[in-house]
Amino acid sequence: MFKKIESSIHNARSITAGENYVKIYNKQEGTKGRTALAVVVSQELCALAKMKIGMKFSIHLVEDDQKRKWLLVEADPEGSSLSSLNAGKKAPSRDQYQRSKLQVRALDWMERHLVERGKDARSFRNDSAKVSEGCVAFPLEVEKQASWFQGRG
Secondary structure, eight states: OOOOOOOOOOOTTOOOTTOEEEEEEOOOTTOOSOOEEEEEEEHHHHHHHTOOTTOEEEEEEEEOTTOOEEEEEEEOTTSEEEEEEOOSTTOOOGGGOSEEEEEEEOOHHHHHHTOOTTSOOEEEOGGGOEEETTEEEEEOSOOTTSGGGTTOO
C-alpha cells in the first residue's frame, strides 16, 4: 500500500471543460429543498452517447460481469432533465455547452457508493467511461491492471 507524504492543492473553482464528476451538495440549514447529487458529463461523452440538453436521464449503481461497480447515467423518460453547464465568463452560448449536468435527489446509496456529502467531487476521465447511445457509465472501482499498479504487490 502507499503512504502519502505530500499532496497537491486544488482550487475547487477552476474546473476545466472536459471533466466528468459527481458531487453531493449539502442542504444548507434554513433553506427549502433536499440534498442534491449532481453528475457532470463532458461535452465529448455527451456527443458520443447522443445525449442532448433537455433529455431526461436517471442514474443507477450497476455491476458488470466481473462484479465491478459502475455509475450509469441512462436515458429515462421518467428521469430528470439534463441541463447545460458552462464554465466562467468566456463560456460559449447554451447551444455550445462545455459540459452537461444531471441533478437528482441524493439518496443513501449514493453516499455509500459514489461520494460523501459535502466532500470534494469525485472525478472520472473520459477514457475510463463506457459509452453507448443514451448512456454513459463511469467505473467506481480502480482496475488492478492499471499501469500504475504494475510491479506493486
